[in-house]
Amino acid sequence: MLFLPDGFWHSITWFGDSGFLLPVAAWIAVWLGVRTVTRPIAWRWLVLFGSAGALVAASKIAFMGWGIGSAMLNFTGISGHTMLSASVWPVAFWLVAAHWEPRVRVSAATLGWVFAGLIGLSRLAIYAHSKSEVAAGFALGAAVSALFLWRQYHRPPRLHWVLLLISIVSPLLFLRPGTPAPTQDALGLLAVRLAGTERPFTREDLLRRRQRTGID
DSSP: OTTOOHHHHHHHHHTTOHHHHHHHHHHHHHHHHHSGGGHHHHHHHHHHHHHHHHHHHHHHHHHHHHOOSBTTTTBSSOOHHHHHHHHHHHHHHHHHTTTSOHHHHHHHHHHHHHHHHHHHHHHHHTTSSOHHHHHHHHHHHHHHHHHHHHHTSSSOOOOOHHHHHHHHHGGGGTSOTTOOOTHHHHHHHHHHHHHTOSSOOOHHHHHHHHHHHOOO
């Protein structure tokens, strides 16, 4: 895709991995929760981010356990990488730029959304997701970050760049860069146990079912 080597896209896609971004999101909540004045903001972030994460997990479990998806849209669940990226990166960049004027803060958040879009493209480039799944992930993640930033627009809490650096580096102490977290496999196991099936439902199963029955 876009005449770029596969290695480039695999490197980019890791910046949306749950093993990397979930700790970053947690650190953001910690930094905001340390001060009493910003503690309600931390809770707001956790509720918004947690709700989106739960929706992504539910969509994947529903498909892998019961085959709930759309063959017509090639949809097997919301892209977690894209949702995490569109949620976390705009907020992280915006918090670092919070002590500057609104125009700079908006530019920083926009850079985060552009980066999230690039990560979404990487999911397509390595054939990990379909267009509908990436679009759903970006829409959900962007809604989380946009709503969070809109509520903080006039009184932005500050997050020093050193704290952001700590947030980004800390996952690297436990997870080698480029190594995907076993989130998908864990959700597959959970889906199988909940549905009582022998194995997770796959994209190939969905497309074969459509060819056989015409059901989308």
